[in-house]
Amino acid sequence: xxxxxxxxxxxxxxxxxxxxxxxxxxxxxxxxxxxxxxxxxxxxxxxxxxxxxxxxxxxxxxxxxxxxxxxxxxxxxxxxxxxxxxxxxxxxxxxxxxxxxxxxxxxxxxxxxxxxxxxxxxxxxxxxxxxxxxxxxxxxxxxxxxxxxxxxxxxxxxxxxxxxxxxxxxxxxxxxxxxxxxxxxxxxxxxxxx
Amino acid sequence: xxxxxxxxxxxxxxxxxxxxxxxxxxxxxxxxxxxxxxxxxxxxxxxxxxxxxxxxxxxxxxxxxxxxxxxxxxxxxxxxxxxxxxxxxxxxxxxxxxxxxxxxxxxxxxxxxxxxxxxxxxxxxxxxxxxxxxxxxxxxxxxxxxxxxxxxxxxxxxxxxxxxxxxxxxxxxxxxxxxxxxxxxxxxxxxxxx
Numbered sequence: 213x214x215x216x217x218x219x220x221x222x223x224x225x226x227x228x229x230x231x232x233x234x235x236x237x238x239x240x241x242x243x244x245x246x247x248x249x250x251x252x253x254x255x256x257x258x259x260x261x262x263x264x265x266x267x268x269x270x271x272x273x274x275x276x277x278x279x280x281x282x283x284x285x286x287x288x289x290x291x292x293x294x295x296x297x298x299x300x301x302x303x304x305x306x307x308x309x310x311x312x313x314x315x316x317x318x319x320x321x322x323x324x325x326x327x328x329x330x331x332x333x334x335x336x337x338x339x340x341x342x343x344x345x346x347x348x349x350x351x352x353x354x355x356x357x358x359x360x361x362x363x364x365x366x367x368x369x370x371x372x373x374x375x376x377x378x379x380x381x382x383x384x385x386x387x388x389x390x391x392x393x394x395x396x397x398x399x400x401x402x403x404x405x406x
Numbered sequence: 407x408x409x410x411x412x413x414x415x416x417x418x419x420x421x422x423x424x425x426x427x428x429x430x431x432x433x434x435x436x437x438x439x440x441x442x443x444x445x446x447x448x449x450x451x452x453x454x455x456x457x458x459x460x461x462x463x464x465x466x467x468x469x470x471x472x473x474x475x476x477x478x479x480x481x482x483x484x485x486x487x488x489x490x491x492x493x494x495x496x497x498x499x500x501x502x503x504x505x506x507x508x509x510x511x512x513x514x515x516x517x518x519x520x521x522x523x524x525x526x527x528x529x530x531x532x533x534x535x536x537x538x539x540x541x542x543x544x545x546x547x548x549x550x551x552x553x554x555x556x557x558x559x560x561x562x563x564x565x566x567x568x569x570x571x572x573x574x575x576x577x578x579x580x581x582x583x584x585x586x587x588x589x590x591x592x593x594x595x596x597x598x599x600x
Contacts, residue, residue: 275550356501
């Protein structure tokens with residue numbers, strides 16, 4: 213498995229080649245962290261103060277819906293950043309929970325250190341601005357796709373485009389992401405394969 | 407009315423006081439632009455290459471749904487940035503349309519100039535990273551609120567929290583944002599006021 217810091221270094225350079233000469237000063241601001249499967253890294257309504265980069269493994273971001281069931285709205289796999297973004301600016305309690313779906317090799321940084329880093333090495337902000345522009349674009353696209361594509365089409369698209377990803381996610385979590393029940397998910401999968 | 411460049415200058419300083427000494431070099435990268443009511447600034451499936459800052463007025467971001475009706479998923483009022491974020495990174499055609507709901511005083515920058523600016527004055531990336539982190543947080547919160555709050559509660563919250571905003575938006579656009587019909591919107595408003 214690739215070392216967590218190597219994965220982060222590679223991702224910085226991939227998005228922003230010009231940052232390479234500064235990375236020996238920048239990378240020591242981060243720390244590596246191993247999350248065990250099912251570990252809760254951020255808990256809804258509790259203080260949260262880290263941003264996480266996934267070097268290997270998978271995290272999901274979710275909230276408890278009206279029925280008290282966790283509803284996943286985002287996954288973070290290799291090379292994704294995840295945090296409780298609402299409290300990153302509000303400084304209040306977390307709006308979402310983040311859990312490890314697999315043993316995960318992460319790199320993390322505390323919120324206040326992250327804000328210091330951006331000012332001290334503004335080229336890191338050029339990198340994070342790209343990360344967050346893409347995340348925002350993906351969140352907008354998800355709203356469009358959910359409104360314009362049937363659950364069946366979305367399921368087919370997802371299962372044929374990301375077969376490796378689908379095989380790694382428990383059915384009840386995937387169903388909550390699709391906004392359907394586990395039975396409906398099973399029906400759609402059966403229908404697609406038949 | 408506040409001059410467009412003054413509004414942008416003030417917003418830079420509000421989010422990032424440390425950027426002030428560089429603003430005389432940074433602001434000339436932008437141009438002011440007046441959009442007339444109903445003007446289409448970005449058109450879905452067509453090339454799009456500007457980011458817009460709203461100094462005064464209001465824009466909405468929408469796509470055509472399965473029935474060919476425009477569905478608004480985002481508004482930009484004073485001090486918000488708006489762009490077609492998916493094509494900002496993919497460089498493909500626009501995924502969304504952006505229209506002026508009122509005569510609007512804007513400041514804009516072309517995509518390639520924006521990317522040059524971030525590298526030339528990385529402190530601008532510290533500012534834009536804050537803008538995009540907040541926009542991403544708002545998009546995630548919207549997913550949580552839509553899933554945990556009834557249409558009636560959401561309507562009541564929106565109308566009591568943003569009365570000035572609600573009075574500026576045509577009913578059919580507000581209804582599409584809420585994901586309900588104009589008749590349903592009228593019923594909810596009547597019920598709230600009765």
